[in-house]
Amino acid sequence: MPTYADALALFHEWTETESLRRHAYAVEAAMAEYAVRFGEDVERWRIAGLLHDMDYERHPTPEEHPFVGVKELEARGYDEEIRAAILGHALYSGVPRETAMAKTLFAVDEHAGIVTAVAQVRPYGLDGLAPRSVSTKLKDKRLAAAISSDHTRRGADDLEL
Numbered sequence: 001m002p003t004y005a006d007a008l009a010l011f012h013e014w015t016e017t018e019s020l021r022r023h024a025y026a027v028e029a030a031m032a033e034y035a036v037r038f039g040e041d042v043e044r045w046r047i048a049g050l051l052h053d054m055d056y057e058r059h060p061t062p063e064e065h066p067f068v069g070v071k072e073l074e075a076r077g078y079d080e081e082i083r084a085a086i087l088g089h090a091l092y093s094g095v096p097r098e099t100a101m102a103k104t105l106f107a108v109d110e111h112a113g114i115v116t117a118v119a120q121v122r123p124y125g126l127d128g129l130a131p132r133s134v135s136t137k138l139k140d141k142r143l144a145a146a147i148s149s150d151h152t153r154r155g156a157d158d159l160e161l
């Protein structure tokens with residue numbers, strides 16, 4: 001199984017777009033936090049978060065993403081749990097989210113986008129941003145149009161949070 005440093009190098013090789021990199025780092029950070037909360041392996045959860053969209057820049061269509069990336073990960077020795085979690089974060093893959101890692105990745109992916117969107121319109125970004133402000137923003141019609149509230153709700157429900 002590759003290390004976090006290997007995963008980071010692979011991620012940088014496949015993803016050059018700054019916004020996509022930032023999204024991956026946000027998902028990685030959220031995965032790390034939940035790994036601590038659930039008593040799971042932080043490095044493995046970080047890797048799943050970091051690499052979940054690794055093929056998106058080169059292969060953004062639903063025919064290829066995240067299948068091409070997962071194939072690459074398999075060739076490089078990333079294990080089944082991580083690969084299944086990455087496949088499962090795309091609803092259309094048909095791969096069920098059975099592990100805590102998979103359920104969490106699905107939940108935090110959309111949520112990371114919302115937190116980032118909220119932070120971008122604040123003078124100090126993430127600094128001092130309260131969870132309540134994010135929840136309030138979820139009810140904002142303009143933001144709601146850009147995100148899938150159902151998706152966000154479903155991810156939280158799967159985690160029973």
Ligand SMILES: [Fe+2]
Pocket residue numbers: 023027052053109
């Ligand atoms: Fe994502």
